[in-house]
Amino acid sequence: PPAAFLAASRAPDALLLDVRDPELRAAGHLPGARALPYASYVVPRPPAMGGLPDLDTLTRVLGAIGYEPGRLVLAYDEGGSGKAARLLWTLAALGHTRMALLDGGLSALQNETTTLLTREAEPVTPTTPQLAWAQGIVAERDWVVAHLCDPDVLLLDTRSAGEYAGFDVRAARGGHIPGAINLDWSTAFDPGRRPRTKPIEHLRSQLLAAGVDPAREIVVYCQTHHRSAHTWVVLKALGYPRVRGYAGAWSEWGNTPGLPIEP
Known part of the structure; x- marks a missing residue:
């Protein structure tokens, strides 16, 4: 539920990620949420238009938002949860296990809570995560x-x-x-x-x-x-x-x- 997601996002080791497109984020985001647009972790490789990025790309993209493998990752999108779900699958492919998405996305949260959005950017300390593919998540x-x-x-x-x-x-x-x-x-x-x-x-x-x-x-x-x-x-x-x-x-x-x- 949205209230539980918000409560979890306040945990000291939580990494809250907004995976909406930049133009949607510009109108406001959840306090503390860092931007990780869908296009940054889905790579079109014709004919496969939803390709998985390589490890170097993921290291750069995830490092830029301060990702660390042990943190609790919480992701949200605008509503359908497909973008947030794709991020969770990508992280699972890297062996990450502590993660969740906001069911119903930001639209559900705004319908069910009085949470205020902000335009203030979250300060980020970049990381250089050591990434490797996990077994049993990806089917080539x-x-x-x-x-x-x-x-x-x-x-x-x-x-x-x-x-x-x-x-x-x-x-x-x-x-x-x-x-x-x-x-x-x-x-x-x-x-x-x-x-x-x-x-x-x-x-x-x-x-x-x-x-x-x-x-x-x-x-x-x-x-x-x-x-x-x-x-x-x-x-x-x-x-x-x-x-x-x-x-x-x-x-x-x-x-x-x-x-x-x-x-």
Whole structure:
């Protein structure tokens, strides 16, 4: 809940990050929040438009906002939580575990609290974090190809039903990765409280009903791993032990000749 997020942000080791675009931040941000725009940790590498930056880039970007691996990272965006979720997945890929996002983003917080925003910049002492990739968080294209017939792996396509079926085409080819099941990421939102998510047990029941088995290794993807990053956070919050994100997603798969697809 927003109130709990605010309380956590006051912890001595909390690192509060505003991942909105600069023009939105210019109108005001939460006191103490440092700017880390979405574009700084998502790198378009055509055909993959939601690529993961390399370690040198992440060291520079995260060091500039004073990141240290042991701190409690709290991230928020304007509302849909996809940008904040993508940051949490990126940090998880670096082995970070102490982190959370603001469910519903700044819009939910402003609807439910009287928190005042500020335009004052937070002073930052830059760091030079020692970063390395963790195992089991990232699914590269070749890894996905190698596990297409693996009964232990479940591909979860979080795009719309139209994208999944190939009617809504956003790449050279439409359709989905063979064997993937479809659960639109937006089904996680509570219709009466959007952009807040549904209660945790509702989410659990919904995922199980869709066939998302916690005993299997789950690989989530969408078009650029923005929507599916939110699903990744939901799955981890529910205790799913093995969840990867495919950052190349459909922008890479659908634009790469020779890769198999299903309509």
